[in-house]
Amino acid sequence: MSPTPTNTDVFTAIAEPKRREIVSLLAKRGPLPVGTMVDLTGLAQSSVSKHLGVLHDVGMVSVDRQGKQRIYKLEANSLKTVFEWVKEFESHWDHQLARIKAKAEQRAKSLRESN
Amino acid sequence: MSPTPTNTDVFTAIAEPKRREIVSLLAKRGPLPVGTMVDLTGLAQSSVSKHLGVLHDVGMVSVDRQGKQRIYKLEANSLKTVFEWVKEFESHWDHQLARIKAKAEQRAKSLRESN
DNA sequence: TGAACATATTCCGTTAACGGAATATGTCAA
DNA sequence: TTGACATATTCCGTTAACGGAATATGTTCA
Numbered sequence: 001m002s003p004t005p006t007n008t009d010v011f012t013a014i015a016e017p018k019r020r021e022i023v024s025l026l027a028k029r030g031p032l033p034v035g036t037m038v039d040l041t042g043l044a045q046s047s048v049s050k051h052l053g054v055l056h057d058v059g060m061v062s063v064d065r066q067g068k069q070r071i072y073k074l075e076a077n078s079l080k081t082v083f084e085w086v087k088e089f090e091s092h093w094d095h096q097l098a099r100i101k102a103k104a105e106q107r108a109k110s111l112r113e114s115n
Numbered sequence: 116m117s118p119t120p121t122n123t124d125v126f127t128a129i130a131e132p133k134r135r136e137i138v139s140l141l142a143k144r145g146p147l148p149v150g151t152m153v154d155l156t157g158l159a160q161s162s163v164s165k166h167l168g169v170l171h172d173v174g175m176v177s178v179d180r181q182g183k184q185r186i187y188k189l190e191a192n193s194l195k196t197v198f199e200w201v202k203e204f205e206s207h208w209d210h211q212l213a214r215i216k217a218k219a220e221q222r223a224k225s226l227r228e229s230n
Numbered sequence: 231t232g233a234a235c236a237t238a239t240t241c242c243g244t245t246a247a248c249g250g251a252a253t254a255t256g257t258c259a260a
Numbered sequence: 261t262t263g264a265c266a267t268a269t270t271c272c273g274t275t276a277a278c279g280g281a282a283t284a285t286g287t288t289c290a
Binding site for chain 1: 138
Binding site: 148149150160161163164165167168182183184185 | 266267268
């Protein structure tokens, strides 16, 4: 299928493991030319180019032509969308933490009282 | 393609808009039977079932049989993976915020001095 | 102008995902 | 046990994504 989520949103973009790898790469090492990423990922040059194309379309990277090279740079803002979405659920797992914490305190209390 | 990311990880699971909708639904309204989600999403029953299947395989929801119904519940922990991944890039957009902030302060300062 | 280089684009084969309709499975209630 | 109900599974058609090889495009330098 795929009539719906054509590679046009950040969520789909980061679904691809290799793409996530590329993004991490750019985050860790700063702006990078395509060739370097080809080396580091072990993918074919065409594949890397295409992945970068997707990331670019979605606004996750920007390009800077420098002579023959094209330097890709991470546009981290684009990830805020995802961050914000996931963040909404933080409370749900905090609930659990809270419950665990409460339980632990309960235990500590009854332990204290049993002395 | 897809030899790589068969719907087996959370990132792929949340790439699907309808699936995200379902997840949000479960977060907002708590555990829900399939039928309700069919109504709320406007998808065919089979589709919803299948999406829930994916979410379940990935550990994002758990099921509880109650009579004829199956109550699906969000397992928010599963989203931590995503949260943590995205979080790594937080500093990168904070940088920008910092820069903007600095610039704003700069401006305020020179404004003060020009008085 | 023509090599050499870096990258994008095209081409092609393969595969899995999706949607919906139809059907199977399981559960309750009479 | 039969029927109604809730949900899962199967079937089928359609489509887009991926990978890599080959090729096109653009840039630099002699």
